Amino acid sequence: MSELVISKVDKRFGKTVALDDVSLRIKSGEFICLLGSSGCGKTTLLRIIAGLEQSDSGELQLDGESLTRLASHKRNIGMVFQSLALFPHLNVSRNIAYGLKMRGVDAETTKTRVEELLKLTGLTGFGARAVTSLSGGQKQRVAIARALALEPRLFLMDEPFSALDAGLRDHLQQEVKKLQKQLGVTTIFVTHDQSEAMALADRIVILNNGKIEQAGSPKEVYQQPSSRFVAEFIGANNLFDVTIESGAVRFKEYNLGSSIVIGTDLRGTQTLTVRPETITLLPPGNSSGNSRGNSSGNSGAFLQGAVVMQRTIGALIEHDIDIDGHLIKQTMLQNNDYEVSVGDTVGLSWDWSQAWFLPGESG
Amino acid sequence: MIRHIRITALSLLFAVSATTVQAAESINVSAWGGFFEETLAAEIYPGFTEETGIEVNSIAQPTSSAWMTQLMAAARAKKAPTDISLVADEVLYRGNAAGLWAKLDTSKLPNTKELKEGYVKLDDDGKAFGVGALAFYTTFVTNTDYSKEAPTSWAELWEDKWDKKLGIVTNPNSGLIEATAKTFFGGYEVMQTREGLEKVIAKIAELKPQVSLWYRDEGQFQQALEAGELNAGLYYHDVAMLSIWDGKPIASNFPKEGGIVSDASWVVTRDSKKIESTEKFINYMSKPETQALMARKLGIFPIVPRDSMDLTDEEFSAVGSEIEAVKTQTEIHLREGDWLESKFQEMIAQ
Amino acid sequence: MNLFVPRVLGMTAFGILCVFFLVPLAFMVVVSFYKADPMAFYQETFTWENYQKFFSGFYLNVTLRTLWTTALGAVLVVILAFTAMLAIAELSRKWQLFWILVLLSLMCLSEVIVGFSWLILLSESAGIPRLLGALGFWDNPRSLSPSFGAMMIGLVMLGFSVVSLILYPQVAGRDKSIEEAAQTLGTAPHLVTLYVTLPIFMQTLIALTLTMFVYLLGVFVMPIMLGRPRDWTMTVMISDKALGDANLPLGSALAVIMLIITGVILLISLLASRKRTA
Ligand SMILES: Nc1ncnc2c1ncn2[C@@H]1O[C@H](COP(=O)(O)OP(=O)(O)OP(=O)(O)O)[C@@H](O)[C@H]1O
Numbered sequence: 001m002s003e004l005v006i007s008k009v010d011k012r013f014g015k016t017v018a019l020d021d022v023s024l025r026i027k028s029g030e031f032i033c034l035l036g037s038s039g040c041g042k043t044t045l046l047r048i049i050a051g052l053e054q055s056d057s058g059e060l061q062l063d064g065e066s067l068t069r070l071a072s073h074k075r076n077i078g079m080v081f082q083s084l085a086l087f088p089h090l091n092v093s094r095n096i097a098y099g100l101k102m103r104g105v106d107a108e109t110t111k112t113r114v115e116e117l118l119k120l121t122g123l124t125g126f127g128a129r130a131v132t133s134l135s136g137g138q139k140q141r142v143a144i145a146r147a148l149a150l151e152p153r154l155f156l157m158d159e160p161f162s163a164l165d166a167g168l169r170d171h172l173q174q175e176v177k178k179l180q181k182q183l184g185v186t187t188i189f190v191t192h193d194q195s196e197a198m199a200l201a202d203r204i205v206i207l208n209n210g211k212i213e214q215a216g217s218p219k220e221v222y223q224q225p226s227s228r229f230v231a232e233f234i235g236a237n238n239l240f241d242v243t244i245e246s247g248a249v250r251f252k253e254y255n256l257g258s259s260i261v262i263g264t265d266l267r268g269t270q271t272l273t274v275r276p277e278t279i280t281l282l283p284p285g286n287s288s289g290n291s292r293g294n295s296s297g298n299s300g301a302f303l304q305g306a307v308v309m310q311r312t313i314g315a316l317i318e319h320d321i322d323i324d325g326h327l328i329k330q331t332m333l334q335n336n337d338y339e340v341s342v343g344d345t346v347g348l349s350w351d352w353s354q355a356w357f358l359p360g361e362s363g
Numbered sequence: 364m365i366r367h368i369r370i371t372a373l374s375l376l377f378a379v380s381a382t383t384v385q386a387a388e389s390i391n392v393s394a395w396g397g398f399f400e401e402t403l404a405a406e407i408y409p410g411f412t413e414e415t416g417i418e419v420n421s422i423a424q425p426t427s428s429a430w431m432t433q434l435m436a437a438a439r440a441k442k443a444p445t446d447i448s449l450v451a452d453e454v455l456y457r458g459n460a461a462g463l464w465a466k467l468d469t470s471k472l473p474n475t476k477e478l479k480e481g482y483v484k485l486d487d488d489g490k491a492f493g494v495g496a497l498a499f500y501t502t503f504v505t506n507t508d509y510s511k512e513a514p515t516s517w518a519e520l521w522e523d524k525w526d527k528k529l530g531i532v533t534n535p536n537s538g539l540i541e542a543t544a545k546t547f548f549g550g551y552e553v554m555q556t557r558e559g560l561e562k563v564i565a566k567i568a569e570l571k572p573q574v575s576l577w578y579r580d581e582g583q584f585q586q587a588l589e590a591g592e593l594n595a596g597l598y599y600h601d602v603a604m605l606s607i608w609d610g611k612p613i614a615s616n617f618p619k620e621g622g623i624v625s626d627a628s629w630v631v632t633r634d635s636k637k638i639e640s641t642e643k644f645i646n647y648m649s650k651p652e653t654q655a656l657m658a659r660k661l662g663i664f665p666i667v668p669r670d671s672m673d674l675t676d677e678e679f680s681a682v683g684s685e686i687e688a689v690k691t692q693t694e695i696h697l698r699e700g701d702w703l704e705s706k707f708q709e710m711i712a713q
Numbered sequence: 714m715n716l717f718v719p720r721v722l723g724m725t726a727f728g729i730l731c732v733f734f735l736v737p738l739a740f741m742v743v744v745s746f747y748k749a750d751p752m753a754f755y756q757e758t759f760t761w762e763n764y765q766k767f768f769s770g771f772y773l774n775v776t777l778r779t780l781w782t783t784a785l786g787a788v789l790v791v792i793l794a795f796t797a798m799l800a801i802a803e804l805s806r807k808w809q810l811f812w813i814l815v816l817l818s819l820m821c822l823s824e825v826i827v828g829f830s831w832l833i834l835l836s837e838s839a840g841i842p843r844l845l846g847a848l849g850f851w852d853n854p855r856s857l858s859p860s861f862g863a864m865m866i867g868l869v870m871l872g873f874s875v876v877s878l879i880l881y882p883q884v885a886g887r888d889k890s891i892e893e894a895a896q897t898l899g900t901a902p903h904l905v906t907l908y909v910t911l912p913i914f915m916q917t918l919i920a921l922t923l924t925m926f927v928y929l930l931g932v933f934v935m936p937i938m939l940g941r942p943r944d945w946t947m948t949v950m951i952s953d954k955a956l957g958d959a960n961l962p963l964g965s966a967l968a969v970i971m972l973i974i975t976g977v978i979l980l981i982s983l984l985a986s987r988k989r990t991a
């Protein structure tokens with residue numbers, strides 16, 4: 001149960017900037033998901049924390065103690081590698097017991113601890129099996145059990161489930177989450193899958209090109225993205241470049257409403273984000289020739305455009321609506337009263353409490 | 364006897380194929396590969412071809428006993444990889460016992476009368492199974508950079524003055540046993556019994572601390588001696604002379620007990636189809652003029668009486684010495700062959 | 714499905730095997746029971762004599778010495794090649810390629826050339842001793858060959874490139890994260906090779922050691938060129954007997970015994986490693 005403070009960590013590989021001024025404070029017992037696209041530096045950060053890589057500058061502190069001079073093997077940080085890295089020459093029990101043996105724990109204690117871990121990870125009875133004979137999911141569990149055997153101060157996992165099929169992944173995600181809560185171990189889980197991050201994390205840390213874009217609860221990063229990158233990276237999103245002038249929020253020629261009604265005191269050019277599921281489709285305004293200067297009062301629609309794509313995904317229907325060459329995504333439940341089809345002209349509206357202006361982008 | 368270990372497995376193959384492609388008037392003659400075979404082919408055989416019109420295909424053969432093993436295998440297959448071979452005494456007799464050699468009619472070999480006594484090897488029927496070809500000396504060679512004074516007795520080998528840099532042949536029939544017997548035991552008599560031989564070998568064993576190289580490859584010995592990594596040892600006089608003429612700091616010394624002399628003979632392979640041509644060849648090689656030419660070109664010791672040749676004193680002393688030679692005791696080596704080989708090998712390898 | 718062609722091919726392969734391997738082997742076994750004849754070659758009369766000679770002490774000694782020398786050589790080759798490959802795998806791509814090319818070209822050298830170059834390298838007139846002498850580290854430089862060490866160097870040289878090239882792809886392509894995992898689990902970096910890498914490669918290394926053992930048993934040139942007579946291996950003795958003394962029966966008997974000993978050693982190692990994995 002430890003608190004990790006990462007301050008101003010930089011790392012370059014030749015000309016590649018892998019980490020750029022990364023600072024983060026991770027609370028004891030917190031489950032952090034490190035999220036980012038491939039090559040953004042997730043593994044590098046994890047390896048620096050584990051002591052397998054040296055940062056060029058910056059500092060790491062675990063419970064107030066600097067890690068900089070502490071060799072990897074003295075850090076007591078449990079890590080599950082992207083490739084699992086099980087010891088192929090040892091059986092399941094010996095894999096799990098390896099760290100205990102290194103630490104000189106006596107045979108009796110080791111045995112009970114290994115049994116405990118096998119039970120915890122649902123591997124009871126598999127102790128004597130060769131690791132090479134296990135299925136992908138079972139190997140995962142061995143890797144987790146092995147990393148947890150020493151009751152590590154930090155538990156690091158590098159895309160552990162990326163090679164598994166969706167069903168097994170879901171299952172293991174839940175188990176890991178449960179295990180983490182049960183043990184209360186501070187955990188950093190690397191993934192490039194945002195839904196995985198959403199499902200697991202207490203806090204999601206989004207990395208982009210070696211920089212932290214945003215760190216916040218799943219709800220926060222989803223509803224209040226701090227940057228265009230986060231807004232587009234997490235979930236589907238609609239971005240509008242709007243101008244706010246003399247109390248009116250305008251997108252292209254459309255007047256979306258007054259800033260007082262919308263509840264913003266921003267000015268100038270701003271980026272508005274509206275999630276597809278918060279958009280409501282309405283019948284088009286009174287007439288197609290309706291003035292664009294004003295939203296059609298009777299329907300309440302801010303915008304109007306043609307449906308160019310429609311598809312059904314499970315319980316949801318997804319639409320693409322073309323508004324003067326700007327494609328807007330919209331999703332709704334299937335059993336909606338208002339049914340549209342491709343080619344229809346529709347009006348769009350949304351609940352302003354769900355819309356979000358990206359911060360720090362005023363022009 | 365080891366001469367030029369260049370065991371080419373290909374030599375046999377080559378010899379076999381050579382038999383099939385040769386022209387009608389040609390014979391295959393094999394001799395110890397290296398300097399020997401090369402010089403014979405370049406300097407001696409052309410004279411024969413000129414005189415008789417018979418072409419000679421010269422073949423390089425490996426050490427005598429390895430060659431015998433190959434000939435043996437060929438004889439089983441009724442093949443003749445060569446028509447004539449140059450062999451050491453031991454192989455001559457062992458091959459004869461195994462029936463490897465053709466029997467030659469001495470009346471076809473008039474020139475062999477010129478040879479010294481005993482060089483025509485006759486079987487019980489008065490037929491020749493081998494004819495002496497040449498003799499060669501093994502001497503006490505030294506590196507003159509290290510040892511300015513020429514050793515005068517084989518006993519000096521045992522002296523503690525070679526800085527542990529002696530080179531000795533691994534094979535028991537180098538003549539070292541004979542030289543030891545003559546130097547320390549008053550003659551070859553001691554070699555008649557196994558107890559006697561054991562005493563001689565025990566004497567040779569005293570050399571071990573002084574010996575840094577037990578050699579079987581002449582090249583290795585010669586290179587080491589020329590480079591000064593060896594100070595002295597046993598080596599062939601003829602090749603040592605070549606080194607000396609090359610300006611290398613080497614001396615070939617005849618101790619007062621004599622240099623070791625060994626004989627080599629021509630034998631005709633049993634399955635050869637060209638007995639007549641081979642007889643002509645042996646006849647030619649037995650002529651005093653040919654012997655003299657071989658002495659000049661090969662540095663071997665001729666086996667015809669000195670007065671039948673036109674060798675100058677200088678030429679003669681380059682190939683041998685008037686001092687009575689140490690003679691290789693071939694019968695003893697044949698009789699005790701296996702036992703002696705094992706004893707000798709055990710002595711050096713233990 | 715017509716099985717005729719594969720059968721014929723199979724029979725041909727078997728026939729070739731028989732002709733090139735089994736027939737000479739059978740011949741060797743038969744000859745080993747013949748009586749050696751100092752005058753001729755051998756007499757075709759049955760005798761145990763050749764086998765009795767083996768137990769006379771001398772050959773038994775040489776055999777033990779051979780097994781020990783060869784085993785040491787094989788273990789050294791594999792350990793050195795493995796360590797070298799671990800080191801090379803850490804280098805940049807360019808340097809890895811360079812060393813692989815060096816190893817490949819080493820492999821092209823024949824036994825005789827390798828032996829000869831070491832002979833020169835260890836000689837006092839041209840090699841390392843001379844260098845040490847010139848640098849003042851050695852007052853009275855002397856040839857380092859022939860000696861047991863020189864022979865060992867020769868043997869190791871012979872096997873080194875082959876074993877290295879077999880190991881290289883496995884070592885260079887191994888999952889490094891396994892070693893890192895060991896570190897995070899509390900293994901000091903300098904012990905990781907010993908505790909993790911070595912055990913992972915153990916099976917391969919044992920197999921290679923056995924292969925090298927058998928291969929080095931048959932090496933003839935190195936002991937003769939670089940070893941002292943008291944270092945000569947059974948192969949030297951056998952060829953001395955068979956070729957040098959034209960005593961084919963004794964040579965054959967010694968060869969048969971070596972074959973049996975080698976076979977037994979391989980069998981035991983195989984069974985032992987089976988048991989280990991089971
Ligand atoms: N040892 C290294 N040498 C050179 N460049 C490296 C090294 N390790 C990482 N990099 C580079 O640093 C950047 C970050 O790599 P990193 O492995 O941390 O990415 P990642 O976020 O884990 O990606 P992925 O999701 O694909 O695993 C990449 O551009 C990568 O090419």
Ligand SMILES: [Mg+2]
Binds near residue numbers: 042043044082158
């Ligand atoms: Mg990664």
